[in-house]
Amino acid sequence: MHAPIRPAAAAFALRPPPARRRAGLQPRHLAAIDHFIDSHIESTLRIDDLAGLAGLSRFHFLRCFKRATGSSPLQYVLARRVARAQTLLATREGSIAEVAYAAGFSSQSHLNAMFKRHVGMTPGAYRRALATPRLAEC
DSSP: OOOOOOHHHHHHHHSOOOOOOOOOOOHHHHHHHHHHHHHTTTSOOOHHHHHHHHTOOHHHHHHHHHHHHSSOHHHHHHHHHHHHHHHHHHHOOSOHHHHHHHTTOSSHHHHHHHHHHHHSSOHHHHHHHHHSOOOOOO
């Protein structure tokens, strides 16, 4: 015959398993990551540095970041660099190569390719479009 089940053991056996806590990127982590990216946009940004800001391992960070933002960290940083290049092209005189390096791109060619992909025109065309006065619409 089987040994009787003790009440304490029976109560433990009937308890549902503990709810799993889903760790992820919280708004404060995303804010810290955004600040870090903006502060270091012109230098090389490493996934490990970004993961450290969120207190996650590299691989867990990649999954959580994609879930939170809809893009990979590389795509996210490239979009931020293109946005910085847009600002610099609008506010700063100088060559497009200087803008490329100030926005964190490795070359003017890389800026041209990413800028065209994100904005739909080259940086030179963008700068020219900002410089030409537009006629007021009737």
